[in-house]
Amino acid sequence: MNEKLRRLLTPEGVRDLLPExxxxxxxxxxxxxxxxxxxxxxxxSTPAFEYSANFVDEMKAELTDKLYRFLDERGRTLVLRPDxxxxxxxxxxxHLAASPLPLRLCYGGDIYRYAHGQQGKQRVVTQAGVELxxxxxxxxxxxxxxxxxxxxxxxxxxxxxxxxxxxxxxxRMLTAYGVAAAERETIKFYFNNKDFVALKMLVQSLALSEKxxxxxLRVPGLRGGKEILAEAAGLVPGGAADEPLRLLAEVWEVLxxxxxxxxxxxxxxxxxxxxxxxxxxxxxxTGGLGYALCGGGRYDQLLGHFGPQRPAVGFAINVDHxxxxxxxxxxxxxxxxxxxVGYGKAQRAAAFAKAALLRQAGERVLVDVEERPQExxxxxxxxxxxxxxxxxxxxxxxx
Numbered sequence: 001m002n003e004k005l006r007r008l009l010t011p012e013g014v015r016d017l018l019p020e021x022x023x024x025x026x027x028x029x030x031x032x033x034x035x036x037x038x039x040x041x042x043x044x045s046t047p048a049f050e051y052s053a054n055f056v057d058e059m060k061a062e063l064t065d066k067l068y069r070f071l072d073e074r075g076r077t078l079v080l081r082p083d084x085x086x087x088x089x090x091x092x093x094x095h096l097a098a099s100p101l102p103l104r105l106c107y108g109g110d111i112y113r114y115a116h117g118q119q120g121k122q123r124v125v126t127q128a129g130v131e132l133x134x135x136x137x138x139x140x141x142x143x144x145x146x147x148x149x150x151x152x153x154x155x156x157x158x159x160x161x162x163x164x165x166x167x168x169x170x171x172r173m174l175t176a177y178g179v180a181a182a183e184r185e186t187i188k189f190y191f192n193n194k195d196f197v198a199l200k201m202l203v204q205s206l207a208l209s210e211k212x213x214x215x216x217l218r219v220p221g222l223r224g225g226k227e228i229l230a231e232a233a234g235l236v237p238g239g240a241a242d243e244p245l246r247l248l249a250e251v252w253e254v255l256x257x258x259x260x261x262x263x264x265x266x267x268x269x270x271x272x273x274x275x276x277x278x279x280x281x282x283x284x285x286t287g288g289l290g291y292a293l294c295g296g297g298r299y300d301q302l303l304g305h306f307g308p309q310r311p312a313v314g315f316a317i318n319v320d321h322x323x324x325x326x327x328x329x330x331x332x333x334x335x336x337x338x339x340x341v342g343y344g345k346a347q348r349a350a351a352f353a354k355a356a357l358l359r360q361a362g363e364r365v366l367v368d369v370e371e372r373p374q375e376x377x378x379x380x381x382x383x384x385x386x387x388x389x390x391x392x393x394x395x396x397x398x399x
Contacts, residue, residue: 013115013123025126025323028155029108032128032317035151036106039143041130043106046087052077054086066113080112085276085299085314088131093307101134101310108319122320129296129316133303136311138247141280141298142254148284148294148315149260155322160286160293162263163223164251165270166244167277167297169232170219176240177212187216191271196220222268225261226252232268244279251280276302280313286325293321340386342368342377344393351392358390 010016017025033043052069068080081087084107096103108128115121130147132140145162152160170191174184183206190199203216215235222228229245248266255261272281272295279298286293296315303310339358343351348371355365366384368377374391381389 011123013121015122021323021327024327025319028323028326029126029128029319031155032151032319033106033108035154036128036130036147039104039130039147039150041104041106043108044088044091045107045109046081046084046091048110048112049078049080050087050090052079054090055079055082066115068112068114081109082111082113084109084111084127084129084316085131085302088314089303089312090306092133092303092310097307102140103133104130105133106130126319127316128319129294129314131312131314133312134310135313136298136300138250139254140311140313141247141251142258142260144296144313144315145251145255145264145282146258146260148282148296148317149258149263151317152284152293152322156326157286157293157322160263160284161265162282162284163265163267163270164248164280164282165267166248167272167279167281168244169241169268170271172241172244173216173219173236176237177208177216179206179208179216188271191220191269220269223265225266228266228268247279272297282315288328289321289325291318291321293318293325336362336364337387338385339363339365339388339390340368340377340381340384341365342374342381342389342391343371344374344391345371347371347392347394350394354390354392 036043049070052067055064055067067082070078070080072078088105088107092099092103092105106129108126110124110126112124115123130144132144145164149162170188171184174187179187183202186202187199190196190202199220200217203213206213208216218235219232222232226249229249233239233242233245252261252264252266255264270281270283272283276299277297278300281295281297283292283295294315294317296313298311298313300311301309303312341351341355341358351367355367358365366381366386368380372380374393377391378389
């Protein structure tokens, strides 16, 4: 490959957005942030890179391997932001420690994760999300889920499902049956990847009772409405999972008052592979897309690594995935029509003034770069895709 062709390439895992799609994505982000604001969330912005130590202790090993690391001028290790929750926890501890609780914060921007040679996997992902900090009740859990539902509806998505589970249910079940820590992690990995063939092979190979094996292998089928909670309780010995199941029942009741349960499916096999989740977790899906539109959960221990311990819950929307869904359904916000202002001899200043008035009225306006006869100006406006052409030649009433 010659040098000129090489310069035309972009790195793996990133892409260019051309004017129409880039504008639609920006409009999408604006709509999401407007929804967050209507629910009382205030926007914060964090740096694109942070000290490495802020991340590596709180993320699973497979995620720490995806960090983009580099050294600053003093030899300190920095990472490109792979996640927003940890930076926001740092912001709360350092800048908002004295603020009245609960805090409602929102954000938007890019995260960066190395994809280890996975073809087609994006390494720069745009997210938008919220964090509700300082409340540990079921009402706070339900609020962020209801807000996520509201945002997707506002964006024009009508068909989607949120899978709702609890980070503690599977862990408590496996512990109650005496599954060793290493095997627990592998089992959760298989649940996260929905690799139920490998899950069955592993569980069958463990030195467990047949009752324990049967109970673990029934978890992927624990999906549905509130009625599955009673079935789940009967699978865990000694009531070890009663607290997570009680919490999910309370969240369900609050979501029912929001009118949101028609979008919710309880899924007790839901696992999110980040160490900081401690309670409710959820993910949002729509048909024809093999990955989540959004996801989040409760992380009550995380803020204690930066300052005072505070309960917290939040979620993030993958803006790129939502963009793809809306693009596929041709439901992306349309840009405003383009106007073209042409002008004849000695009318350039008047054309600039006319364009300014149209822009003040909210229109998108192109002004010709040179004077032309009217017929040529009309042709130029059409060539450039203008829906409206204004021509000034100095005659009374013209323009």
